[in-house]
Amino acid sequence: MGATSSQHSNLIADAESHKRLVIHRRNASSDSVEMPRVLHRRNASSDDIEMPSSPSEKHEVAIVVEASREAEKGRVRGKQKGGVGDIERGIQEEEEDDEEKLHRTAPAQEPPRTVVMLFFAAGMVVLFLILYMLPPLRSVPDGDKFVYKPTTARELEFDKNVLLQYRDLHSERLLLGMCAVYILTQTFCLPGSGTTLNLLAGALYTEFMPYGEFFVAMPFCMLSTAVGALMCWALSFLTARDLVTRAFPEKVRWLRKLVADNRSSAPILFVSLRMSPIVPAYFLNIAAPLTPLPPLHFFFATLAGCAPHAFVTVKTGATLSRLHPGESLLQHNLGQLLIMLLLAILVCFLPSLTKRLHNRIVGQRDA
Numbered sequence: 001m002g003a004t005s006s007q008h009s010n011l012i013a014d015a016e017s018h019k020r021l022v023i024h025r026r027n028a029s030s031d032s033v034e035m036p037r038v039l040h041r042r043n044a045s046s047d048d049i050e051m052p053s054s055p056s057e058k059h060e061v062a063i064v065v066e067a068s069r070e071a072e073k074g075r076v077r078g079k080q081k082g083g084v085g086d087i088e089r090g091i092q093e094e095e096e097d098d099e100e101k102l103h104r105t106a107p108a109q110e111p112p113r114t115v116v117m118l119f120f121a122a123g124m125v126v127l128f129l130i131l132y133m134l135p136p137l138r139s140v141p142d143g144d145k146f147v148y149k150p151t152t153a154r155e156l157e158f159d160k161n162v163l164l165q166y167r168d169l170h171s172e173r174l175l176l177g178m179c180a181v182y183i184l185t186q187t188f189c190l191p192g193s194g195t196t197l198n199l200l201a202g203a204l205y206t207e208f209m210p211y212g213e214f215f216v217a218m219p220f221c222m223l224s225t226a227v228g229a230l231m232c233w234a235l236s237f238l239t240a241r242d243l244v245t246r247a248f249p250e251k252v253r254w255l256r257k258l259v260a261d262n263r264s265s266a267p268i269l270f271v272s273l274r275m276s277p278i279v280p281a282y283f284l285n286i287a288a289p290l291t292p293l294p295p296l297h298f299f300f301a302t303l304a305g306c307a308p309h310a311f312v313t314v315k316t317g318a319t320l321s322r323l324h325p326g327e328s329l330l331q332h333n334l335g336q337l338l339i340m341l342l343l344a345i346l347v348c349f350l351p352s353l354t355k356r357l358h359n360r361i362v363g364q365r366d367a
Helices: 002-028 055-105 113-132 153-169 171-187 193-205 212-247 249-261 263-275 281-290 295-305 307-321 334-366
Strands: none
Touching: 113 171, 113 212, 153 171, 153 193, 171 193, 171 212, 193 212, 193 307, 212 249, 212 281, 212 295, 212 307, 249 263, 249 281, 263 281, 263 295, 281 295, 295 307, 307 334
16 A cells, blocks of 8 residues: 555656646747656556546646647647748749849840930820821811721721822821821730731722832831830830739749740740730730840841731731722632731741741751
C-alpha cells in the first residue's frame, strides 16, 4: 500500500511538472511546442504502475493529456503555416526572378518622356488643323443631301456620287482629311474604323488613276495605320502603361516574355503578330511600350504587318465601287475574289512561315 501511495505521489508530481512545462512552451511560441513525453518512470515496469483511482489524481492526468493534445495541434498548425508560407515565398521569388529577367532584357534607355509628349501634342494639333481646314461637304452639288447612315443600295449609290464629286474638286485635301480621321481612330482604338476607311479609300481612288487602289489607296492605308499605331503607342507610353498592366496582366506578361526571348528578331515577331488575326491590333498598340521593342522598330513592323489586310480590304472596296444596283458580285469578279481568298489564307499561315524562315537563317548563321 505504501508503494502504491508513493507511485501515485510520483505520478502527480510528474503531471504538475509537465503541466508547467507545456504552459511555458505554449506562451513562448507555437512553432517551438513539442509534444510532452509519456508520463511514466523509466525504471518502473508496467506491472508496478497502477492507474490513479482518486478523482484528484484522475483530474491531474486529464489536464496533462489535454495539454499534450493542444501542444500537438499547435505544432501541426505551425508546420502547415510554415509550409504554405514557403510555397508562397517560392512563387513570389519565381515571379521576381521573371520580372528581373524581363527588366534585364528591356532597352537600356527608353525614349525621353518630353520628346514623346511633344511628338504626341504636335501630331494632335496638326490633325485637328487639317480637319478644321477641310472644305464643307455642301461645297459640291447635292452635298447637303448626303445620307450619313445609308440603308439601301440607292442611298449608297447617291453617297458615292457625292463623294466622287468632292474628290474631283478637292482630291488632295480629301486624302489629307481621310488620313487625319484614320490616324485619330487608330490613336484611340475605335473598333472597325480601319476596315471601313480601307474600303472607302479603295472605292474612291480606284478610278482616280489607273490602278489607283494600289498606287494611292493602299499606301495611304498603310501609312495611316502605322502613324496611328505610333500615336497610340505614345498615348499608352505617357498615360496608360500602369492601366494596361492592371487590365491585361497575363497578356502583357506573355507579350513581354515573348519579345524578351526573341529580342534579336523582335521586329519580325511583331510583323507576324500584326498579320495574325488572333492577336487584336489595339492590344499590340497599347502594350508595345511595355516591351523592349523600340518605337521606330514598332513603326516599321506595323507598316509591314498591315500590308496584307490593307490589300484585301482596299481591293474589296474597289470591286464594290464598280458594281451597280442589281448586278451580281460574281459576274465579272470571280477571279479577283479567288485571288483575295487565297491571299487571306496565306496571311493566316504567314506568321508561322516567317518564324520558321527566321529560325533557319539564325541556325545557319550560328553554324
